[in-house]
Amino acid sequence: MSSESPQGERQPTTDQQAVGDVPKNIVRHPVLHADKLSKKVTSGERSLTILHDLSLSVAAGESVAILGKSGAGKSTLLGLLAGLDTPSDGELTLFGHALSRLDEDGRAALRAGRVGFVFQNFQLLPTLSALENVMLPLELSPRAGETQTAAHWLARVGLGERVEHLPKQLSGGEQQRVAVARAFVTDPELVFADEPTGNLDPDTGAQIIDLLFSLNREAGTTLILVTHDHALARRCDRCLRLDHGRLEAFVPKDTLNEEGNQ
Ligand SMILES: Nc1ncnc2c1ncn2[C@@H]1O[C@H](COP(=O)(O)OP(=O)(O)OP(=O)(O)O)[C@@H](O)[C@H]1O
Numbered sequence: 001m002s003s004e005s006p007q008g009e010r011q012p013t014t015d016q017q018a019v020g021d022v023p024k025n026i027v028r029h030p031v032l033h034a035d036k037l038s039k040k041v042t043s044g045e046r047s048l049t050i051l052h053d054l055s056l057s058v059a060a061g062e063s064v065a066i067l068g069k070s071g072a073g074k075s076t077l078l079g080l081l082a083g084l085d086t087p088s089d090g091e092l093t094l095f096g097h098a099l100s101r102l103d104e105d106g107r108a109a110l111r112a113g114r115v116g117f118v119f120q121n122f123q124l125l126p127t128l129s130a131l132e133n134v135m136l137p138l139e140l141s142p143r144a145g146e147t148q149t150a151a152h153w154l155a156r157v158g159l160g161e162r163v164e165h166l167p168k169q170l171s172g173g174e175q176q177r178v179a180v181a182r183a184f185v186t187d188p189e190l191v192f193a194d195e196p197t198g199n200l201d202p203d204t205g206a207q208i209i210d211l212l213f214s215l216n217r218e219a220g221t222t223l224i225l226v227t228h229d230h231a232l233a234r235r236c237d238r239c240l241r242l243d244h245g246r247l248e249a250f251v252p253k254d255t256l257n258e259e260g261n262q
């Protein structure tokens with residue numbers, strides 16, 4: 001499979017562009033625009049700034065990799081960009097809606113069926129089977145044939161024989177694939193995935209990467225991926241690096257190893 005997106009290889013950003021800008025050769029509308037997002041938390045007596053004034057735009061159909069060391073703030077950023085968490089400062093616009101104007105229910109309604117999320121720790125419900133976990137997003141966005149749709153997605157991630165298993169009866173990599181199936185079950189426009197191949201062996205990881213990019217190519221699904229996996233990052237249109245809560249750099253793909261991790 002080609003690693004090239006349907007739009008073809010993109011040029012690196014120029015000096016005039018901020019790190020988080022959509023590359024100038026992409027003219028499609030943004031699905032997401034983050035304007036100076038900050039996230040501060042208090043931990044005991046101390047106040048900690050996890051993300052500093054972070055701005056980022058992502059165009060429809062783009063695939064963006066976010067790289068960075070452990071603790072850089074990648075998962076925190078993904079949660080903010082998906083509207084699962086709220087920023088301390090700044091504004092996030094998702095599908096043209098300013099999230100600060102919506103309450104939690106409004107944000108959930110905006111995401112329902114349109115946004116899929118693969119959590120770093122999967123967040124499967126322990127009392128539900130693999131099939132029931134995958135069906136959960138369909139309850140928020142009902143459609144006909146829910147069971148068949150969920151079973152189809154489990155088969156696509158290679159778990160057609162594990163539909164009745166509870167999460168504790170699945171390996172870590174199998175749970176991760178259930179989480180991937182759950183993220184895609186509503187045919188979302190935008191998928192966030194936090195290290196979606198982190199628990200997979202290279203062959204299974206490659207299958208999941210192929211699945212992600214075939215959806216990006218065929219359905220135009222926008223992908224925003226956090227990864228340490230250079231094979232995955234190389235497939236993305238754009239690679240950005242987060243360092244101590246700041247979006248530091250556009251990462252040229254030729255600096256990523258063929259098989260290595262950062
Ligand atoms: N609720 C919180 N309270 C205090 N500190 C937090 C909180 N959430 C995250 N942090 C801190 O913020 C930093 C960024 O965390 P985050 O989980 O976003 O990192 P990450 O880049 O995803 O790391 P990893 O690659 O290990 O998953 C970490 O130092 C973490 O300890």
Ligand SMILES: [Mg+2]
Pocket residue numbers: 074075076120194
């Ligand atoms: Mg993380």
